[in-house]
Amino acid sequence: MAQRPVRIGNVSGYLGDRFTAVDEAMAGDPVDVLMGDYLAEITLAALAAAAGRGKPGYVEYALDQLTPHLPEIARRGIRVVTNAGGFDPPGMADELRDRIADAGLSLRVATVAGDGVHGRLDEFHTDGHGMEHLDTGAPLKDWGARPIAANAYLGGFGIAAALAAGADIVITGRVTDASLTAGPAAWWHGWDPDEFDALAGAVTAGHVIECGAHATGGNFSGFRTIPGITRPGFPIGEIAADGSSVITKHARDGGAVTVDTVTAQLLYEIQGPRYLNPDVTVHLDTAALTQEGPDRVAIGPVTGSPPPPTAKVAVFAPIGYEISTMLFCTAPDVDGKVALLRDQLRAALEGHVDQLDVTPLGVAAVDPATQWEATVPIRVIATAREKEPLRRFAPAVGSLYLQGFPGFHHDGHAPRASEPWPRIEYWPALLESALLDHHAVLDDGSRVEVPRASRTATPEETAQPAHPEPDLPAPTGSPVELGTLTYARAGDKGGNANVGVWATDPEHWEWLRATLTTKRAAELLPEAGGAIVRHEFPHLRAVHLVLVGLLGSGGSANLRVDQIGKSVGEYLRAKHVPGPG
Structure with missing residues (x-):
């Protein structure tokens, strides 16, 4: 049976x-x-x-x-x-x-x-295993950071x-x-x-x-x-x-x-x-x-x-500290107010922090019906190699209530950040699987060996297939919100973001293929900087995009508000494109 x-x-x-x-x-x-x-x-x-x-x-x-x-x-x-x-x-x-x-x-x-291979990194280096970064190709020894963890x-x-x-x-x-x-x-x-x-x-x-x-x-x-x-x-x-x-x-x-x-x-x-x-x-x-x-x-x-003959290894190292807060400004002239905030914080923190990022989130409504329709959140974040310089951040922000843009405020019910917290950077590498001591340990301390496949794949077997751009005329129908005809799911793969978009109706698959070409996707997602890898999944009626480098060095260290790219798919669905003819 x-x-x-x-x-x-x-x-x-x-x-x-x-x-x-x-x-x-x-x-x-x-x-x-x-x-x-x-x-x-x-x-x-x-x-x-x-x-x-x-x-x-x-x-x-x-x-x-x-x-x-x-x-x-x-x-x-x-x-x-x-x-x-x-x-x-x-x-x-x-x-x-x-x-x-x-x-x-x-x-x-x-x-x-x-x-856990953290304790073997020197051994790997001595033996000529570079543990090159998956995206940049740089060897681990050139990172300039001291790893605290490495796990295959x-x-x-x-x-x-x-x-x-x-x-x-x-x-x-x-x-x-x-x-x-x-x-x-x-x-x-x-x-x-x-x-x-x-x-x-x-x-x-x-x-x-x-x-x-x-x-x-x-x-x-x-x-x-x-x-x-x-x-x-x-x-x-x-x-x-x-x-x-x-x-x-x-x-x-x-x-x-x-x-x-x-x-x-x-x-x-x-x-x-x-x-x-x-x-x-x-x-x-x-x-x-x-x-x-x-x-x-x-x-x-x-x-x-x-x-594949190699295993992915996640290496982590501290690269300093960060601190952030959320402020709010109210229309009119949100752009001018954000620019003033950025200039004032730069003047107060210049020479003390390594990075200062001031990001407004959203836009105010025209002729708002409520105060909150006129309000735009502003995320402010600063980084430095050491904690002490970042202790200037909270006083610098707090000094602007009477000298900053009109209407400057934060959420009075939320605690204000005063102490920096560590930044941990991620280094994705590859290591020959044969070097790993993969085994199980039972409750009596005995060791159980793990079997391996008789062979591993060649580079040709693991390479992603090349999908040519669709040879289809560009859609010319009346503009539609992409999300009315599609669903999407986005995520992170180290420093890259990925997004899969699929047609909810089989009748719209060819339209989606013609709509989300690499060139058009780059226009719709300018944040990606044009570095996009595109694949098709016809059996799922899906176009899959890898946005190379969108997440910097990975979710743990980049300064994006959407740190690990979870909203990229919905952002793409909000775009207006020519509909089916």
Whole structure:
């Protein structure tokens, strides 16, 4: 008899997701595995800074989410997999074991190791591994900053090995988000590392459910169509032995799973049709979506090929400090008022700060009906290598109430920033996977080795396909807001932002292709500076854009208000373009 699909329920999409997620999953439909994703590049930067101040390097509240449910998890035989271990999976595992013992239970906790390579950076340098920056090509030694953390993105087979060895709970550090799903699926179905198509399907399902309510209507352009959007539930991935999957959710919870909500997540934080994972290269352009029933979207078998020979490594280093505040000005002459504010702050802070950014947000309404329609927020931020110069920032801002622009004010109910906080910069690098000591550690301290694929991909196999510009006439219909005919989802990939835009109606696919050419996209998104890489996903009716360098050196260090590019897709949808003829 064929092995039934494994049901993997997500309980976290990021550090800060809804605290009651585990409560909801335990009260919802049955699952075989609870999967919690707490890490992102910007989250790792924050954890690195916290660990440097002597705080735990793991996500403490994840323990509090799990603890009340440990007896029921044991009774049902549910497995738990989470990357909440951050920089210290052994520390989190020890604390969890103490709580398990206090509850009189015998759940076994294992960890996955090998991602932390900070202590080996000198070794890599000596051996000739440059760890060049993914976008600039510069070697790590030329950074000019002293790393405090370096973690490789591991695949799912460490998780699979721990589960196969009898672990009930597996705590990891930096694995890829999709590995938290692919690992349990590989364990459940007994896959070996060369089953690339099956692994590609599991990674695809993992990519869809890794961000929690992103798959059930959260952060979705069509949010008005989603029932129960006030509190969307968490998704479940049902992954079959061939890697095909169904994305669903707990029936009792709000939100919806539709082809569009799944499309949104498939296009999220990718660099193109080739989705590189430590276990497999996923050909996302083969992922077919079918609405199988209410809240059930099937993802057909996905094509996979060998994984890349290198692993991505996230390196972090402190580069100084920052401080910011929000001010407000009121029409008329907002431009003049912002210019005066900028000039006054420059005069007060020049020579003391490295960067000063004054950004008005939005525009005042013409003939405003209320004071708030006439009000424009202004975000002010300053950076410096050391803390002390930034202590001039708050007094400089505070001195302008009687000598600044007319109507100068801040939110009197919000605390004013007076102490600077650290800036952590991100350096994405590549390292040969063979150099990593990827393994699992069981609760008795024994080590479990992780199998590897028999071969890795060639550069030609991992390269993104080149998509020529569409040979179509430019649309000439009456102007329409792009968002009336499309949905979009945007995200970050290091210093790049990505945005996927797809036609909600199949009849508009050719129009969208002709509308979002590289040249036209650059005109619509002048902030991108023209550095845009474009791909098409015909089976999703989607155009995918990578905005190279929009996010500077990454979300943890750039000064944009939309720090990790989450609103770029909606901004693009607000643009007016010629409609279908």
